[in-house]
Amino acid sequence: MERFDLSIANVTGALPEGARKEQGISLAIGFFDGVHLGHQEVVRQAVALAREQGLVPAVMTFDPHPRVVLGHGSQYQTVLTPLADKLSLLSKLGVEAAYVIQFERSFSEVTAEEFVKTLINPLGVKATTVGFDFSFGHRGEGNADTLRLHGNGEIQVQVVSPVFLEDDKVSSTRIRDRLAEGESLEASALLGRPYVIKGLVVHGDARGRLLGYPTANLLPEQPYVIPRSGVYAIYIDLLSDSGEFESRYNGVLNVGYRPTFDAPGGALRLEAHLFDFGGDLYGRQLALTFHTFLRAEKKFDSIEQLVAQISLDAAQAKEIVSVQR
Structure with missing residues (x-):
């Protein structure tokens, strides 16, 4: 060698x-x-x-x-x-x-x-x-x-x-385990800062817009550790082309495989809905800051049930990030 x-x-x-x-x-x-x-x-x-x-x-x-x-x-x-x-x-x-x-x-x-x-x-x-x-x-x-x-x-x-921290050793393995369990707040405590994933907004199938909740489909720029599938209250930072911070929004994120629409074995998606934003995000760099895990991903029997749950998720996320920001 x-x-x-x-x-x-x-x-x-x-x-x-x-x-x-x-x-x-x-x-x-x-x-x-x-x-x-x-x-x-x-x-x-x-x-x-x-x-x-x-x-x-x-x-x-x-x-x-x-x-x-x-x-x-x-x-x-x-x-x-x-x-x-x-x-x-x-x-x-x-x-x-x-x-x-x-x-x-x-x-x-x-x-x-x-x-x-x-x-x-x-x-x-x-x-x-x-x-x-x-x-x-x-x-x-x-x-x-x-x-x-x-x-x-x-x-x-x-x-x-x-x-x-809390009578247990701080380690990268412990942080990875907490993220795998959706314990984003504990992972952030161990890191000493919130957990963040950066990436580029790419085209999806625009299904969120049709449901009344347009989402930014994020392609991570690096092979990040992806937290447990489910719905999270998050902050979304818009970044410049050089990666500098421009503005911040509150939002809700779905991490998962969209079982209501997609067959098993599909691609993992990170779909973020920004509150109070109406612009075009395609091709933009975003940083997703994980705050609180809200619920596990699940398959709904109808589109109406899904939209009702998304509405509840958004309301819960708004309350969390507006109070605990």
């Missing part, structure tokens, strides 16, 4: 303008799927250490998830936070430099010692901050102690304890 080239040139990222390599780096290392409360604590401690010691606060992350490349985690083919959003969130936490390693199968063969001596050390890393369950190198052979060992005493290593 071809060896992964660990040269700095093959790692995306650079020091911010005005920073010098000899200044040194305080580096948080991890995949940071979701940038949840636990990840935020790791990054905050790395940034705090940087401020104390006059270092550049930085992160090292990987893309895609190592388990996907190695075939060990099909669930990680979906993401809580796409790379661009991940880097934006990390920047808001005070990170000034981000090093992204494009994870390839050959990279999994790199030993822990090679990782430290040919990648970490040349970057000018003076301190690292990692989570309590951090591992790296071939077959996960490295840990915080290994990092200290191969850093030859020149790299400070601090390990962050797990963060707990």
Whole structure:
């Protein structure tokens, strides 16, 4: 197998303008799927250490998830936070430099010692901050102690304890489980922010308009984790072509397969109805912010029953998002 080239040139990222390599780096290392409360604590401690010691606060992350490349985690083919959003969130936490390693199968063969001596050390890393369950190198052979060992005493290593919420550890797996159960509010609490899916409005069959509730059919821009099928109270942000926020609307969202109209085995759809909006959304970028799960998706015996239920869903969603916004 071809060896992964660990040269700095093959790692995306650079020091911010005005920073010098000899200044040194305080580096948080991890995949940071979701940038949840636990990840935020790791990054905050790395940034705090940087401020104390006059270092550049930085992160090292990987893309895609190592388990996907190695075939060990099909669930990680979906993401809580796409790379661009991940880097934006990390920047808001005070990170000034981000090093992204494009994870390839050959990279999994790199030993822990090679990782430290040919990648970490040349970057000018003076301190690292990692989570309590951090591992790296071939077959996960490295840990915080290994990092200290191969850093030859020149790299400070601090390990962050797990963060707990309601007596249970915050983790990406827990967030994914909550979303799969429709527990969007608990998932948001674990993330430290609402769960968001971004995408492009594409043409559907205009059935919602015929029912009196026109919907925007969203095609997610990335392979997001899709929450449980059903109806949600949501916020909808209209974005510019460059992804910048323009305006926000309250709304209701159906996630599912439309069993009243479509045969089993159809495509999953995300159909959002915006309250108090009458414009054309085709081709627009939207961000759907999940608030509250209202009910499970179900098949109705008639169109009249479906329209009556949609009316109830919309009324409930309006009450929730207007009061709890």
